[in-house]
Amino acid sequence: MSETTAKVRKSLARRYRQEKRFQAYGILSIGVGLLALLILFTDIIGKGHSAFFEHYIQLEISLDPDVLGVDDASDDEQLNYANFGGVIKEALRERFPGVDDRQQQRQLYALVSSGASYNLRDELKADPSLLGGTRELWLLADDDVDLYLKTPERKRPDARLDDQQKQWIEDLEAAGETDKRFNASFFSHGDSREPELAGIGSAIVGSFFTMIVTLCLSFPIGVAAAIYLEEFAPRNKFTDFIEVNINNLAAVPSIIFGLLGLAIFINLFGLPRSVPLLGGLVLTLMTLPTIIITSRAAIKTVPPSVREGALALGASKMQVVLHHVLPLALPGMLTGSIIGMAQALGETAPLLLIGMVAFIVDIPGGPTDPATVLPVQIYLWADSPEQSFVAMTSAAIMVLLAFLITMNTLAVVLRKRLERRW
Amino acid sequence: MDTARELDNRNRADDDAAKPLIDVEERSMQDTPYPEKTVGKPFVDAPKMKLRHVNVFYADNQAIHDVSLDIGKNEVISLIGPSGCGKSTFLRSLNRMNDTIDICRVKGELHLDDQDLYDPKLDVVELRARVGMVFQKPNPFPKSIYDNVAYGPRLHGLADKKYDLDEIVENSLRKAGLWTEVKDRLHSPGTGLSGGQQQRLCIARTIAVSPEVVLMDEPCSALDPIATAKIEELIDELSESYTIAIVTHSMQQAARVSHRTAYFHLGRLIEVNDTETVFTKPEHELTEAYITGRFG
Amino acid sequence: MDRMHFGQHSSSQFNEALESIRNHLMEMGGLVEKQVVDALEALLHADSALAEKVLTTEDRVDDLEIQIDEECARVLALRQPAASDLRLIIAVSKAVSDLERIGDESAKIAAMALQLAEDGESPRGYVEVRHIGNHVRNMLRDALDAFARFDADKAVEVAAEDTEVDLEYRSAMRALVTFMMEDPRAISRVLNIIWSLRALERIGDHARNIGEQVIFLVKGTDVRHISIDEMEKEVRKKD
Numbered sequence: 001m002s003e004t005t006a007k008v009r010k011s012l013a014r015r016y017r018q019e020k021r022f023q024a025y026g027i028l029s030i031g032v033g034l035l036a037l038l039i040l041f042t043d044i045i046g047k048g049h050s051a052f053f054e055h056y057i058q059l060e061i062s063l064d065p066d067v068l069g070v071d072d073a074s075d076d077e078q079l080n081y082a083n084f085g086g087v088i089k090e091a092l093r094e095r096f097p098g099v100d101d102r103q104q105q106r107q108l109y110a111l112v113s114s115g116a117s118y119n120l121r122d123e124l125k126a127d128p129s130l131l132g133g134t135r136e137l138w139l140l141a142d143d144d145v146d147l148y149l150k151t152p153e154r155k156r157p158d159a160r161l162d163d164q165q166k167q168w169i170e171d172l173e174a175a176g177e178t179d180k181r182f183n184a185s186f187f188s189h190g191d192s193r194e195p196e197l198a199g200i201g202s203a204i205v206g207s208f209f210t211m212i213v214t215l216c217l218s219f220p221i222g223v224a225a226a227i228y229l230e231e232f233a234p235r236n237k238f239t240d241f242i243e244v245n246i247n248n249l250a251a252v253p254s255i256i257f258g259l260l261g262l263a264i265f266i267n268l269f270g271l272p273r274s275v276p277l278l279g280g281l282v283l284t285l286m287t288l289p290t291i292i293i294t295s296r297a298a299i300k301t302v303p304p305s306v307r308e309g310a311l312a313l314g315a316s317k318m319q320v321v322l323h324h325v326l327p328l329a330l331p332g333m334l335t336g337s338i339i340g341m342a343q344a345l346g347e348t349a350p351l352l353l354i355g356m357v358a359f360i361v362d363i364p365g366g367p368t369d370p371a372t373v374l375p376v377q378i379y380l381w382a383d384s385p386e387q388s389f390v391a392m393t394s395a396a397i398m399v400l401l402a403f404l405i406t407m408n409t410l411a412v413v414l415r416k417r418l419e420r421r422w
Numbered sequence: 423m424d425t426a427r428e429l430d431n432r433n434r435a436d437d438d439a440a441k442p443l444i445d446v447e448e449r450s451m452q453d454t455p456y457p458e459k460t461v462g463k464p465f466v467d468a469p470k471m472k473l474r475h476v477n478v479f480y481a482d483n484q485a486i487h488d489v490s491l492d493i494g495k496n497e498v499i500s501l502i503g504p505s506g507c508g509k510s511t512f513l514r515s516l517n518r519m520n521d522t523i524d525i526c527r528v529k530g531e532l533h534l535d536d537q538d539l540y541d542p543k544l545d546v547v548e549l550r551a552r553v554g555m556v557f558q559k560p561n562p563f564p565k566s567i568y569d570n571v572a573y574g575p576r577l578h579g580l581a582d583k584k585y586d587l588d589e590i591v592e593n594s595l596r597k598a599g600l601w602t603e604v605k606d607r608l609h610s611p612g613t614g615l616s617g618g619q620q621q622r623l624c625i626a627r628t629i630a631v632s633p634e635v636v637l638m639d640e641p642c643s644a645l646d647p648i649a650t651a652k653i654e655e656l657i658d659e660l661s662e663s664y665t666i667a668i669v670t671h672s673m674q675q676a677a678r679v680s681h682r683t684a685y686f687h688l689g690r691l692i693e694v695n696d697t698e699t700v701f702t703k704p705e706h707e708l709t710e711a712y713i714t715g716r717f718g
Numbered sequence: 719m720d721r722m723h724f725g726q727h728s729s730s731q732f733n734e735a736l737e738s739i740r741n742h743l744m745e746m747g748g749l750v751e752k753q754v755v756d757a758l759e760a761l762l763h764a765d766s767a768l769a770e771k772v773l774t775t776e777d778r779v780d781d782l783e784i785q786i787d788e789e790c791a792r793v794l795a796l797r798q799p800a801a802s803d804l805r806l807i808i809a810v811s812k813a814v815s816d817l818e819r820i821g822d823e824s825a826k827i828a829a830m831a832l833q834l835a836e837d838g839e840s841p842r843g844y845v846e847v848r849h850i851g852n853h854v855r856n857m858l859r860d861a862l863d864a865f866a867r868f869d870a871d872k873a874v875e876v877a878a879e880d881t882e883v884d885l886e887y888r889s890a891m892r893a894l895v896t897f898m899m900e901d902p903r904a905i906s907r908v909l910n911i912i913w914s915l916r917a918l919e920r921i922g923d924h925a926r927n928i929g930e931q932v933i934f935l936v937k938g939t940d941v942r943h944i945s946i947d948e949m950e951k952e953v954r955k956k957d
Contacts, residue, residue, distance in 0.1 A: 314547045710801045713800040
């Protein structure tokens with residue numbers, strides 16, 4: 001064995017140890033990341049999954065036209081002013097006879113959600129023949145009752161409910177007159193002070209309109225800017241300056257864009273506050289740098305040989321870009337845009353400054369209706385005192401995460417699919 | 423026996439004489455002066471391209487120094503020279519591919535027949551339809567084989583009907599010797615072909631617009647010897663209908679395919695001669711040094 | 719002469735191959751030259767030992783011829799030489815066969831020397847042999863010298879000298895034929911001298927051929943089968 005071989009062998013062992021150690025560090029850091037992710041998901045899902053269900057209470061309700069003050073069930077006007085609350089209260093009194101104390105009666109009435117009367121109205125509107133009859137109906141329970149029922153028996157808290165109410169609830173539960181159902185209203189309702197009535201419907205629609213506006217503005221502008229800068233702009237101090245600024249803009253805190261939107265779009269152009277159009281404009285400003293940078297990177301990956309080939313055949317610069325550069329760079333551009341959009345979808349700070357933090361009950365019908373967006377809704381609920389909103393917040397986060405994951409997956413799939421041609 | 427001694431003496435004298443010979447040999451080639459003007463036969467009768475006093479600058483660096491050369495009709499002329507000698511730059515100035523480089527300026531008189539190449543009124547698109555180019559790396563578009571060949575004719579509106587276009591595509595592929603290999607898969611991607619096939623596809627693409635001159639920038643440098651031989655064969659066939667200028671690093675290739683050979687050295691055109699002359703008895707020392715492999 | 723730089727290739731192996739070919743050629747040239755000298759000595763002094771030596775050297779010359787041819791073929795196949803390298807290889811491989819023929823002619827002279835040593839001296843012709851022999855020896859030496867130094871001018875001189883040798887050969891022939899007619903008894907011995915002169919004349923031709931290869935090597939022009947004047951013109955034409 002030569003001297004060199006001996007030395008090499010000695011150093012080899014050390015080298016392998018180093019390599020192993022380095023690999024271990026890598027695995028460790030990935031492990032820490034995965035653990036953090038796991039904790040986050042278990043926490044959110046653990047807290048939030050219950051918000052996808054809500055409890056109903058079965059009551060035998062007689063739809064007495066006198067109590068309701070309705071003589072024609074097909075008349076919407078009358079139904080809107082009908083005293084459904086009275087009917088429900090009567091039904092509750094009949095279910096638990098012997099509650100005479102006004103104080104106790106009020107607590108009894110609190111078992112059913114204030115939104116239950118809307119349930120009733122919708123039922124009646126759908127089937128006017130019910131008027132005057134008696135029906136067993138499922139009515140939405142109040143959020144405190146809901147929370148109490150959702151909690152496992154042993155750990156039921158005493159908060160917000162007194163012993164009498166708990167007794168009633170347990171009676172109802174024992175009699176099989178409570179039911180857990182899927183909370184469809186969570187996805188269709190707007191915001192509400194009552195957790196059992198509140199939903200992310202308006203936030204989702206608001207986010208949708210905001211994203212549409214952002215996409216329609218930032219994608220064409222970003223791609224056009226990237227193509228101009230990469231293919232046509234002369235290389236001089238001015239374009240260098242622009243390039244530096246675009247890179248810097250990508251790193252500017254998003255709340256600054258909110259201030260910019262406030263100063264320019266609201267104060268200067270007088271756009272209405274709290275509308276998706278405005279939100280979209282502000283988020284466009286925020287995503288533009290990302291889209292421009294990724295699009296330029298995508299254009300740069302188009303091999304110069306393809307450009308030269310087309311030029312040598314007599315294609316004009318514009319034709320080279322349209323026929324060759326753009327189709328080849330498009331997957332990269334789309335990926336960048338989708339990632340930019342995902343970023344915008346999760347953005348809160350700039351929207352707070354332009355009034356999209358408002359309490360919006362109605363579902364917006366267009367980009368100029370006041371609206372809120374998902375992350376802002378999460379922010380609002382996280383701030384609310386009612387305990388049920390904790391679960392709602394987590395549920396909304398789950399929905400937001402689902403959207404983000406979907407978008408990022410779409411980006412990956414799109415890239416894979418389109419790149420295969422190349 | 424004195425003759426034998428004489429012989430021994432002579433042999434010894436010969437050994438001594440060999441010493442100064444070796445000193446002469448070790449003189450550096452880089453000291454060799456440039457000729458005042460290109461030696462050999464740079465000009466021909468009735469040239470296809472007439473290039474006089476061509477100077478090319480990259481910003482303040484002069485890449486080409488006062489090159490005058492004729493390219494004859496249906497001639498294959500090869501441009502050889504060490505790396506960085508400006509032969510590619512010179513070639514690219516013949517169809518104004520240098521226009522894409524901002525800092526590049528071309529001065530001098532460059533004529534294709536009677537057309538001034540750098541006439542501001544000349545549309546560069548028209549020029550490139552007349553002077554096509556094939557590049558070092560096969561660069562088919564990531565489209566189908568058919569679309570690759572049809573791209574140029576479509577661009578210039580050479581075919582009105584699908585039938586005409588089909589014919590142009592078939593003829594071009596036939597001329598490029600690729601038709602039999604690809605006729606069954608015209609609509610599969612051009613990038614799926616082998617390197618040599620890709621390069622022939624690029625040649626088919628170039629001749630589809632019926633150029634008068636075809637410039638080739640090291641067309642075989644990325645290919646294996648068999649593919650190279652096919653391209654060389656093709657160049658020979660194409661020279662019947664086209665004028666071809668080819669830049670190559672392979673001197674054997676220049677020797678095999680071209681009629682005349684031009685030797686560039688550090689931006690200067692040192693010598694132009696019949697290929698046979700260049701490779702058996704070049705006139706200039708620098709040419710000699712280059713083709714015998716004495717540059718390093 | 720400054721266009722002949724056989725060193726300086728980027729590939730040192732190429733340099734070595736060419737150098738080795740040149741060295742072997744020179745070695746062969748030296749051997750052949752010695753053969754010619756020895757053969758002449760043997761003939762003039764009826765030295766049969768020396769004549770035997772000439773004949774044995776022949777084998778070594780033949781070996782060198784084959785070796786140099788192989789080397790040339792190898793360079794052609796592996797290096798694809800061009801320009802001066804190509805001309806060197808062509809010139810060497812032609813010069814080698816000329817040298818080998820010169821060796822053969824020397825062997826013939828040596829054979830004549832042996833014959834004469836047996837039969838007794840020829841009554842006439844030794845003056846002519848010495849004279850023409852000296853000429854031819856100088857030609858061969860000059861031709862090899864020109865090859866070693868890539869000296870085209872010297873090569874032209876060799877060619878010019880060949881014309882002289884041819885003239886002298888012809889007059890010597892006339893003299894010897896006349897002598898044979900006068901003294902038929904000496905015919906067989908004089909014929910041996912005539913054969914030797916014939917061989918010397920052939921050696922001169924081969925030396926001229928080598929000189930022509932030197933001109934091709936240095937100037938790149940083929941000067942075979944043209945007059946001396948034209949040859950000189952070709953050599954002076956450039957540089």
